[in-house]
Amino acid sequence: MSGAVSQALRKLKVAEVSAKIFGNTFNPTGERTGNYILRQNFRGEHMVRYYPSQLDRNLVKVPRLSRLVGEKLYDPNEIDRLNVLDKRRARGKGAPKKGEGKRASMSKKKK
């Protein structure tokens, strides 16, 4: 019986030495060392790149692009908006000037 035990011990020692020589891990009790966490790749850099960058987003918008270029570009939506504003102003529906709005005139009456 004691012979079998000593043989098992010898086998363990051999395994330990061989692990040392070949650079393997020696963990006969199977303890959890958490090494699998260190083996995982960092994926944060990849996660950050999910959304297109702010610069790309702004370049898509024509007015801001024109600001970068320095001259006005053809923007049909902006032209439409200005046309609508002109029509409204012609009908007297435009935005009031500063100091002529509803709130401003009310405060004038109070005084």
Add this chain to the structure above:
Amino acid sequence: MRSRVFRDMNARKAVVSKELERTIWRYMSRNTTLEPQVRMQAQLALSRTPREASPSAIKNRCILTGRGRGVFNDWKLCRFQFRLRALNGDLPGVDKASW
């Protein structure tokens, strides 16, 4: 831009900045060869890091509309934007099924 998307972008930045720290805490807390007290402290430190810094708190959203559900990860688009673009022919290799 939707505020949810903005929040998600901030969370992704937080994940990057806290990644190394979280890895260390995680390693220490899972390592049973360390002393129980050390492991306990590592677990507490891990739970004290902001929730948004955890990679599982991140949601892949539609990059056009910010929709959180029904997003195809291969195109980063929600199902409706995907359909519109696919029918328009903007997505190479995507074809409407017909048999």
